[in-house]
Amino acid sequence: MFVDEARIHVKAGDGGHGCVSFRREKFVPKGGPDGGDGGDGGHVYFQAFADKDTLLDFAGKHHWHAENGKPGEGSGKSGASGEDLVIPVPAGTLVYDTDLDLLIKDLDQPGLKVLVCRAGKGGRGNKAFATPTHQTPREFENGKPGQERNLRLELKLIADVGLVGMPNAGKSTLLSRCSAARPKIAPYPFTTLEPVLGIVEIPGYRRFLMADIPGLIEGASEGAGLGHDFLKHIERTRILVHILDIMPLDGSDPVANYGAIRNELAQHSEVLAQKDEVVVANKIDLDPDGTQLKDLQDRLGREVVPISAATGQGIRELAETLWRKVRGQEHEDEF
Numbered sequence: 001m002f003v004d005e006a007r008i009h010v011k012a013g014d015g016g017h018g019c020v021s022f023r024r025e026k027f028v029p030k031g032g033p034d035g036g037d038g039g040d041g042g043h044v045y046f047q048a049f050a051d052k053d054t055l056l057d058f059a060g061k062h063h064w065h066a067e068n069g070k071p072g073e074g075s076g077k078s079g080a081s082g083e084d085l086v087i088p089v090p091a092g093t094l095v096y097d098t099d100l101d102l103l104i105k106d107l108d109q110p111g112l113k114v115l116v117c118r119a120g121k122g123g124r125g126n127k128a129f130a131t132p133t134h135q136t137p138r139e140f141e142n143g144k145p146g147q148e149r150n151l152r153l154e155l156k157l158i159a160d161v162g163l164v165g166m167p168n169a170g171k172s173t174l175l176s177r178c179s180a181a182r183p184k185i186a187p188y189p190f191t192t193l194e195p196v197l198g199i200v201e202i203p204g205y206r207r208f209l210m211a212d213i214p215g216l217i218e219g220a221s222e223g224a225g226l227g228h229d230f231l232k233h234i235e236r237t238r239i240l241v242h243i244l245d246i247m248p249l250d251g252s253d254p255v256a257n258y259g260a261i262r263n264e265l266a267q268h269s270e271v272l273a274q275k276d277e278v279v280v281a282n283k284i285d286l287d288p289d290g291t292q293l294k295d296l297q298d299r300l301g302r303e304v305v306p307i308s309a310a311t312g313q314g315i316r317e318l319a320e321t322l323w324r325k326v327r328g329q330e331h332e333d334e335f
Contacts, residue, residue, distance in 0.1 A: 131270055284308050
């Protein structure tokens with residue numbers, strides 16, 4: 001099950017209380033104070049991991065608590081500190097403080113770690129209050145409470161290539177052809193109800209990550225269809241593959257469909273509108289003489305990569321094209 005948003009409450013551990021104690025040994029009837037300090041509580045962290053791809057862990061658990069510090073003891077023994085709580089999340093998770101409406105951290109790389117709640121300090125025992133003029137103190141400190149926060153987690157998938165297009169354009173079929181991913185495929189719109197990731201492997205030990213996003217429709221940037229919930233998942237992709245059905249079952253115009261999707265991308269964010277894009281004409285097996293393909297290219301006025309996701313025609317060439325573009329952008333990022 002794919003979950004891309006969660007609201008949780010997190011709390012760092014409280015500090016342990018200081019101890020009031022006096023030495024009691026044989027032949028030492030009035031020993032001095034020896035109450036130890038309380039241990040510090042545990043901090044709360046979030047850490048991004050590459051092998052996680054959903055926030056499902058938070059669907060049934062809304063309260064997360066680090067360990068409290070232990071109280072101090074006699075004989076000057078300090079209490080043990082509470083263990084830190086490190087909460088694993090997928091790379092691409094944004095952590096917001098809902099009360100402050102503040103973005104705490106964008107965990108957009110595996111291994112990134114952020115402290116979200118500081119632990120409470122342990123209280124001092126009575127030993128710490130002894131002075132030459134106050135030799136039998138009974139004062140002590142309670143441990144400080146740990147910080148707590150209400151948080152919202154939002155996941156934006158990280159993929160090299162994002163597939164966009166109208167519902168039923170062939171995105172899921174293409175992903176299943178290119179990778180081991182097996183999204184649901186059926187001849188009706190909105191078969192894909194959640195993003196699906198697949199690793200595309202090509203000869204020479206080369207690979208890149210491709211994401212199939214549920215089909216967009218006009219008005220998606222304003223919440224129509226499934227668009228608004230999933231447009232965010234292609235904001236992090238390096239390249240967009242815009243798939244056009246050259247013979248739509250509903251009789252619509254592929255060029256008009258292209259314009260509608262481009263408009264939705266621009267309405268959602270300027271970042272999406274400026275992304276590198278590869279336009280793909282799907283279902284060329286239904287256009288044996290190439291008439292529809294030529295008409296599409298002429299009307300768009302740009303290069304179009306012809307494929308048939310159903311038969312596999314042109315898939316290898318498309319994968320090579322995408323690999324070159326992904327590698328080119330990686331080199332640009334290095335500089």
